[in-house]
Amino acid sequence: MANTALNSTLSQYDADWTWSEARGHFESVDPEFHAVVSRLDDPIDVERRSAFESLARAIIGQQLSTKAAQTIWGRFVALHGLELTAEGVLSFSAEMHRAAGVSGQKHGYLQDLARHYTDNPDMFDAVESADDAAIVSSWTTVKGLGPWTVQMHLMFQLRRPDVFPVDDLGIRRSMERTLGIAKDAPKSVYTKRALQWGPFRTAASRFLWDNLDNQPK
Known part of the structure; x- marks a missing residue:
């Protein structure tokens, strides 16, 4: 059963939530979605x-395949040595970064971040x-950082519990295939469907991605 006391008091800053708490919440508020989650x-x-x-x-990694992004990131880190720092990034020219496969545009973004x-x-x-x-409002003042990129940091690095990246196509496709939402419905439809998953929408999003990967192609 869901821990209703925790569900009602969990704040958006709480990084200590657990997958079992999220599962219990989904079972309580959305049995249809819980049936999907229970298989994962x-x-x-x-x-x-x-x-x-x-x-x-x-x-x-923007606009690159996972493999290409990993390769270029490895070269970029090797170029900068043992520790990647903002000061180090600022000291490198576009030509130096290009040797690692970083485009001129992304060099500019990295410089602005630094x-x-x-x-x-x-x-x-x-x-x-x-x-x-x-955080989204502040960080998106940096060139090259859009809301989706910041939301990924909130979800994966800060473990914020209640992030729902509705702009992510994979999230929407997974909801369409498993929850009966019409393909390419207005984004407000997906957002409304996800409201009941709060305050565990980060967990819901992670499950939706994994569910998409586990579906027959």
């Missing part, structure tokens, strides 16, 4: 990284008490 293993938590490293990696970070590291590192919307 708990998603695997990712390696935790600093905000600067996480966002730099996200920029490099400038923001060196000017105000607390903007990225001291966000424990900042709400999700405030």
Whole structure:
């Protein structure tokens, strides 16, 4: 059964939620979705990284396949040595980064991220008490960081419990295939369907991605 006391008090800042708590909540509020979730293993938590490293990696991986992104990221890190820092990124020219496979546009994005970070590291590192919307609003002032990229950091690195990235096509396709939502419905339809999953919409999103990967092609 769901822990209703926890569900009612879990805040958007609480990174200590568990998959079992999320499953219990879905069972209580949405049996149809819980039936989907019950067929899936708990998603695997990712390696935790600093905000600067996480966002730099996200920029490099934009519009690339997973394999290509991993290859270029490996070259980029090797180019910078043992520790990736904002100061180090600022010291590298576009030509130097291009040797690792980083485009000129992404070099500009990385430079802007590094400038923001060196000017105000607390903007990225001291966000424990900042709400999700405030972080999205603040970080998207950096060139190359859109709402989706920031939401991924909130979900995977900060483990914020109640993030629902409705702009993610995989999330929407998974909901269409398993929950009867019409293909390419207005985004408000997906958002409304997900409201009952709060405050565990991050967990719901992770399950939706895994469910899409487990469906017959």
